[in-house]
Amino acid sequence: MDCWVDGQPADALSLKDRGLAYGDGLFETIAVRGGQPLLLDRHLIRLADGCSRLAIAADIELIRAELQSYAAAMGEGVLKLILTRGDGLRGYAPDPSAQGRRILQGNPPAAYPAAHGEQGIRLFPCATRLSVQSLLAGLKHLNRLEQVLARAEWQDSEHAEGLMLDQAGRVIEGVFSNLFLVRDGVLVTADLKRCGVAGVMRAEILFQAESLAIPVQITDISLDQLQWADEVFVCNSVYGIWPVRACAALHWPVGPLTRKLQTIARTLLDA
Amino acid sequence: MDCWVDGQPADALSLKDRGLAYGDGLFETIAVRGGQPLLLDRHLIRLADGCSRLAIAADIELIRAELQSYAAAMGEGVLKLILTRGDGLRGYAPDPSAQGRRILQGNPPAAYPAAHGEQGIRLFPCATRLSVQSLLAGLKHLNRLEQVLARAEWQDSEHAEGLMLDQAGRVIEGVFSNLFLVRDGVLVTADLKRCGVAGVMRAEILFQAESLAIPVQITDISLDQLQWADEVFVCNSVYGIWPVRACAALHWPVGPLTRKLQTIARTLLDA
Numbered sequence: 001m002d003c004w005v006d007g008q009p010a011d012a013l014s015l016k017d018r019g020l021a022y023g024d025g026l027f028e029t030i031a032v033r034g035g036q037p038l039l040l041d042r043h044l045i046r047l048a049d050g051c052s053r054l055a056i057a058a059d060i061e062l063i064r065a066e067l068q069s070y071a072a073a074m075g076e077g078v079l080k081l082i083l084t085r086g087d088g089l090r091g092y093a094p095d096p097s098a099q100g101r102r103i104l105q106g107n108p109p110a111a112y113p114a115a116h117g118e119q120g121i122r123l124f125p126c127a128t129r130l131s132v133q134s135l136l137a138g139l140k141h142l143n144r145l146e147q148v149l150a151r152a153e154w155q156d157s158e159h160a161e162g163l164m165l166d167q168a169g170r171v172i173e174g175v176f177s178n179l180f181l182v183r184d185g186v187l188v189t190a191d192l193k194r195c196g197v198a199g200v201m202r203a204e205i206l207f208q209a210e211s212l213a214i215p216v217q218i219t220d221i222s223l224d225q226l227q228w229a230d231e232v233f234v235c236n237s238v239y240g241i242w243p244v245r246a247c248a249a250l251h252w253p254v255g256p257l258t259r260k261l262q263t264i265a266r267t268l269l270d271a
Numbered sequence: 272m273d274c275w276v277d278g279q280p281a282d283a284l285s286l287k288d289r290g291l292a293y294g295d296g297l298f299e300t301i302a303v304r305g306g307q308p309l310l311l312d313r314h315l316i317r318l319a320d321g322c323s324r325l326a327i328a329a330d331i332e333l334i335r336a337e338l339q340s341y342a343a344a345m346g347e348g349v350l351k352l353i354l355t356r357g358d359g360l361r362g363y364a365p366d367p368s369a370q371g372r373r374i375l376q377g378n379p380p381a382a383y384p385a386a387h388g389e390q391g392i393r394l395f396p397c398a399t400r401l402s403v404q405s406l407l408a409g410l411k412h413l414n415r416l417e418q419v420l421a422r423a424e425w426q427d428s429e430h431a432e433g434l435m436l437d438q439a440g441r442v443i444e445g446v447f448s449n450l451f452l453v454r455d456g457v458l459v460t461a462d463l464k465r466c467g468v469a470g471v472m473r474a475e476i477l478f479q480a481e482s483l484a485i486p487v488q489i490t491d492i493s494l495d496q497l498q499w500a501d502e503v504f505v506c507n508s509v510y511g512i513w514p515v516r517a518c519a520a521l522h523w524p525v526g527p528l529t530r531k532l533q534t535i536a537r538t539l540l541d542a
Contacts, residue, residue, distance in 0.1 A: 003286045012283030013291060015274045015374060020284060020353065022415035023294030054416070055423065078361070082291065085419075090349070090378050092415065092422035092446060103286060107361050131402035132438055135420055143414035144293035144363065145325070148356075149406055151363035152326065167403055175363060 001074050001106035007066055017101065019084030022092065023142035025100070026050040028200075030067065030079045031238050031269055032106075037071040037079055038269055039237050040064065042200040047083065050139045051100065056085050058100035066102060074106040078238055082142070110238050116160050117262065120243030120254050121234070124159035126150040126175065130166045130195040138198035150175045161234055163247050166195050171221040177236045178202035179244075181221070181229035182257045188217045188225070200237040201265065208264050214257070231255030233262070240265035272345050272377035278337055288372065290355030293363065294413035296371070297321040299471075301338065301350045302509050302540055303377075308342040308350060309540055310508050311335065313471040318354065321410045322371065327356050329371035337373060345377040349509055353413070381509050387431050388533065391514035391525050392505070395430035397421040397446065401437045401466040409469035421446045432505055434518050437466050442492040448507045449473035450515075452492070452500035453528045459488045459496070471508040472536065479535050485528070502526030504533070511536035 002009040018024035028047055031038045044060055051058045063081070071079055082103040085094055128150035136143070150162050161174040172190045173179050178199040180189045187209050192198050209216050226232065232244040232252045241262040243254040273280040289295035299318055302309045315331055322329045334352070342350055353374040356365055399421035407414070421433050432445040443461045444450050449470040451460045458480050463469050480487050497503065503515040503523045512533040514525040 005286075011286065013286050013288075015276075015282065015284050015376060017284075017291065018419075020288065020291045020355075020374075021298075021413070022419055023413055024416060024419050027292075054420070080361075084291075090351075090381075092418045094419055094423050096426075103291075105286060110361075128406060129404075131404040133400075133402040133417065135399060136416060141416055142292070142294055143416045145295060145407060145412055145414045146404065147363045148289075148293055148295050148365055149325070152365050155367075 003106075004066065004070060004102070004104040006102050013103070014087050016087040017084050018086065018088040018094075019082060019101070019142055021088055023144070024088070024094070025056065025082060025084035025142045026054070027083070027140055027142060028081045029238060030071075030081065032071040032074055032077050032079050033270065035072040035075050037067045039200050039204060040067065042203050043237070046140060046198060046200060047081075050141065051083070053135070053139060054141070055094065055096070056083065056100045057098065058083055058102075063102060066104065070104045070106065077109050078107045080105045080107065084142070112160070112239050116242045117240065120245035121160035122158055123174070123234070123244055123247035124154040124162040125248045126153050126162040126164050128153065128164065130164050130172055132167055132194040134194055137195050138192045140197050147175050160242065165223070169223065171223060171226050172196045174234045177234035177242075179232070179234050180205065181226060182231035182255055183225070183229050185257075186215045186217055187257065188219065188221060190221050191218050199235065201235040201240065204268065205235060205261055205265070208261065226250065231258045233258045235265065240269050274377075275337065275341060275373070275375040277373050284374065285358050287358040288355050289357065289359040289365075290353060290372070290413055292359055294415070295325075295359070295365070296327065296353060296355035296413045297325070298354070298411055298413060299352045300509060301342075301352065303342040303345055303348050303350050304541065306343040306346050308338045310471050310475060311338065313474050314508070317411060317469060317471060318352075321412065322354070324406070324410060325412070326365065326367070327354065327371045328369065329354055329373075334373060337375065341375045341377065348380050349378045351376045351378065355413070383431070383510050387513045388511065391516035392431035393429055394445070394505075394515055394518035395425040395433040396519045397424050397433040397435050399424065399435065401435050401443055403438055403465040405465055408466050409463045411468050418446050431513065436494070440494065442494060442497050443467045445505045448505035448513075450503070450505050451476065452497060453502035453526055454496070454500050456528075457486045457488055458528065459490065459492060461492050462489050470506065472506040472511065475539065476506060476532055476536070479532065497521065502529045504529045506536065511540050
């Protein structure tokens, strides 16, 4: 399907776009089923938070309507929205009157092996560490060289995802997923105040856990804590939940809480 | 003047470019005088280092030839080269066979007030801190949201540049410049092993200082050391050297070593 730029079919971008020049923008990757963009409210909440923190002017309701129209036309697949600060003059100074530029791209449904969800996956232990930057932490912004470097660390198909630590060695997330562990019935995920992307599926799982009265901890996680976890899983808004069976020498079983949440995630993504 | 993409006039970029998607690329901003790209060897050395560290395939001699042809056609001004990893598939994994995409953009000569060089400037003390990431330190890559946020901190024309510290409070650089101080006859600049951009003019000044037998220290710099400096200046490969007269409550005179190096920089940029 054709891309749209600011609501119009387009196949190319202005060479002055600040998304290209500086990674000055945000993105969302949205699963589309039956012509509907899934978890749309959560995607738009994160996008609005990003716009506010980066001071990018954007009409979120217009973006909602465009995403819905685009999803209706594509039917099934993965919709990527890139929102940049638009064209720039020379230099870093953002133009306070600039309007965000909306780029919509449609892709076929993600083709991950069903075994990832059924039997679970192995994580590659990435040497690339996430840098600490509270001003950008949590945002799905376009400055993603750390993820590019981390993802380039393995080519084999034995590892479906990579584990990323921060500079201090805290366990943060996957390269394109968030990470949860379960210990003594408590669901634990990393505090993302210093780095990491606050994923839409992560937010949904935290919400579902609360509804189910599952105790939740959002905290700093050490490798030691990961080692002693009863269950580990990764998640994102496209594939849902993958149980994690191993990372380097560490091994975990696929546990009951993982399966319970996986069923919920599957329901949300089969909508 | 028209932009060039991979050697051909173009006004638009593929929407699949990984420079847009992830800031997956590098750039160089090159002064052009009399049809010549200035300090070209140093720009290409840094670019080659970036390509090697990010594993972006690029033919540096082809890029040299293109920069020379483009500069000859533009005559005077500022030439910006963006080198991206080219088009991407979905996901962070870089295609090892991808060739870098070359984008050349011409701009008119920079219009900075002459007073910046003559009387010196005031630095804005940026609250945005540089994050520590040794894998990217020194590179002029396209992940520049920290500079965008820092440059957005001031709008007045009293401040010509901003001072950026790292997360630990070390003095690193300007938003678009490197910083030097002079203390007891020694020229001091920040060690860029954790963060910062290793500027072409910085490299040239270090080289010139060695030729002139001026003692040089490349080290961590504290705000205390900045306070006790005899002279402070910033530099880049477009404007040369600006003496720094003040930053917040700190004040410095314009000193003799600054003037000496400024004369050399001016000669290099008037070539």
